[in-house]
Amino acid sequence: MKVIMLGAPGAGKGTQAKMIAEKFGIPHISTGDIFRANIQKGTELGAEAKKYMDQGLLVPDELTVKILLDRVAQDDCGKGYVLDGFPRTIPQAKVLDEALEKLGEKIDYAVDVDVADEHIVKRMSGRRACLKCGATYHVEHIPPRQEGVCDSCGSDLVLRDDDKPETVMNRLKVYHDQTQPLIEYYGQKGILRKVDGTMEMQDVFHAIVDLLG
Numbered sequence: 001m002k003v004i005m006l007g008a009p010g011a012g013k014g015t016q017a018k019m020i021a022e023k024f025g026i027p028h029i030s031t032g033d034i035f036r037a038n039i040q041k042g043t044e045l046g047a048e049a050k051k052y053m054d055q056g057l058l059v060p061d062e063l064t065v066k067i068l069l070d071r072v073a074q075d076d077c078g079k080g081y082v083l084d085g086f087p088r089t090i091p092q093a094k095v096l097d098e099a100l101e102k103l104g105e106k107i108d109y110a111v112d113v114d115v116a117d118e119h120i121v122k123r124m125s126g127r128r129a130c131l132k133c134g135a136t137y138h139v140e141h142i143p144p145r146q147e148g149v150c151d152s153c154g155s156d157l158v159l160r161d162d163d164k165p166e167t168v169m170n171r172l173k174v175y176h177d178q179t180q181p182l183i184e185y186y187g188q189k190g191i192l193r194k195v196d197g198t199m200e201m202q203d204v205f206h207a208i209v210d211l212l213g
């Protein structure tokens with residue numbers, strides 16, 4: 001099963017994507033995580049991506065599409081995958097569809113985790129991330145066992161540069177301009193499924209599982 005998670009930054013799609021991937025035993029693929037891992041490792045790709053990410057802008061399509069297509073071609077993607085944060089533009093969606101079509105495959109579902117803008121800024125300022133292992137938390141909704149410390153690897157948790165309020169406002173604008181048109185794109189293909197992302201995390205999860213069933 002191939003699933004795309006759509007939704008504004010901070011809508012909770014990353015958390016849901018991980019839970020769905022685990023439930024169905026397929027990889028969770030986040031282009032944001034791939035970029036952050038590259039920044040952490042100090043690669044050339046990471047340095048290039050960081051220039052855009054720190055401003056809340058999208059990394060150019062050429063760069064993003066290549067890393068995504070390389071990733072989905074790996075052996076662990078045979079049974080499908082959950083894409084989190086890709087595609088983010090219509091051209092990215094088209095490249096993905098064309099690449100899959102050549103293999104006789106297609107995306108099964110695009111799930112829109114719907115949360116109004118006014119909730120988003122509030123939510124994101126509570127987000128905390130571990131820059132070492134990529135785990136994410138929320139001071140209210142998903143607190144770590146010990147404040148400011150990652151449950152998985154014990155590193156310090158931080159408010160990511162791209163979760164800071166001024167960057168969040170930029171990311172929301174970018175989302176509305178460039179990513180929201182994907183809702184109509186997948187709607188026209190008949191594979192769009194919408195869930196109310198303001199519900200409790202577990203309720204959102206169960207709603208998504210029902211939709212995919």
Ligand code: AMP
Binds near residue numbers: 052086
């Ligand atoms: P995320 O963790 O998905 O919120 O992504 C963090 C940042 O990485 C975004 O704000 C973008 O700068 C960049 N990014 C992640 N995925 C993409 C994508 N599909 N296209 C362009 N930029 C992306």
